[in-house]
Amino acid sequence: MSDKMINDEALNIIFRDARTRNGWEDRKVTQxxxxxxxxxxxxxxxxxNCSPARFVFVESDEAKARLKPHLAEGNVEKTMAAPVCVILGYDMAFYEKLPQLFPHADAKSWFAGNDPLIEETAIRNGTLQGAYxxxxxxxxxxxxxPMSGFDQAGVNEEFFKGTTxxxxFLCNIGYGTDENLFPRSPRLEFNEACEIL
Structure with a gap:
């Protein structure tokens, strides 16, 4: 084991005891x-280092009112109650920032004009950043x-119109309660999901 390994308490907070929350304390998340x-x-x-993720922190009542019509019915109440709902997006023009983010190579030229590569890279790496x-x-x-029950086209029109x-996906953040907390779903065991060659 590495001497840099974080302790079990930290691992419990991040993974083992962490749950997808549906209920929220009435407690503000500070800027x-x-x-x-x-x-x-x-x-x-x-x-x-393409860093395509973009984050919109929907906190105010006005911003939540703009988001609400685009939510799936089952996601409305919990999202309106959450202190913040973050819209995790990805920028299809991420490569424009590569001269800043990856200055030791002409990485922008790898992507410019290659729409399939742009989309694949933006979605994959934007999703990775969502997990981070x-x-x-x-x-x-x-x-x-976190949730994916929303009208993507509607959210794009409402929050990202005129941008790239x-x-x-969406992710409510705050201080969760056990309200409407579902039992933890099963996970695949190592030998079901993994192979060592």
Missing amino acids: TLMQAVYDLTKFGPTSA FMIAARSLGLDCG IKAN
């Missing part, structure tokens, strides 16, 4: 904490409620 979550998230690796985001949030004491950003 400082939102920024701290991003400031950890940004260090997660992406291919060529949830790990960062849990590490800083927040609970998460597309919504990927």
Whole structure:
């Protein structure tokens, strides 16, 4: 075992005891904490450091009212009750920032004009960053409620119109309660999901 391994308590917080929350305390998530979550998230690796994820923290009543019509029925109540709903998107023009993010090679030229590669890279790495985001949030004491039940086209029109950003998934964050908490679903065992060659 590495002497840099985090302890079991930390692993429990991030993975074993963490749950997808549907109920929320009436407790604000500060802007400082939102920024701290991003400031950890940004260090997660992406291919060529492309960092395509973009984050919209939907906190105000006005912003939630804009989001509400685009939510699946089962996601409305919990999202309106959550302190913050984060729209995790990916920027299809991420490669424009590669001269800044990957300056030791002409990485922008790898993508410019190659729409299939742009889309594949943006979705894969944006989703990776979404996972880093949830790990960062849990590490800083927040609970998460990720979900994909929403009208992507509607959210894109409402929040990203005129940009190159597309919504990927949503994640409520805050301080969760056990309200409407489902029993933990089974997970695949190592020998069901893994192979060593």
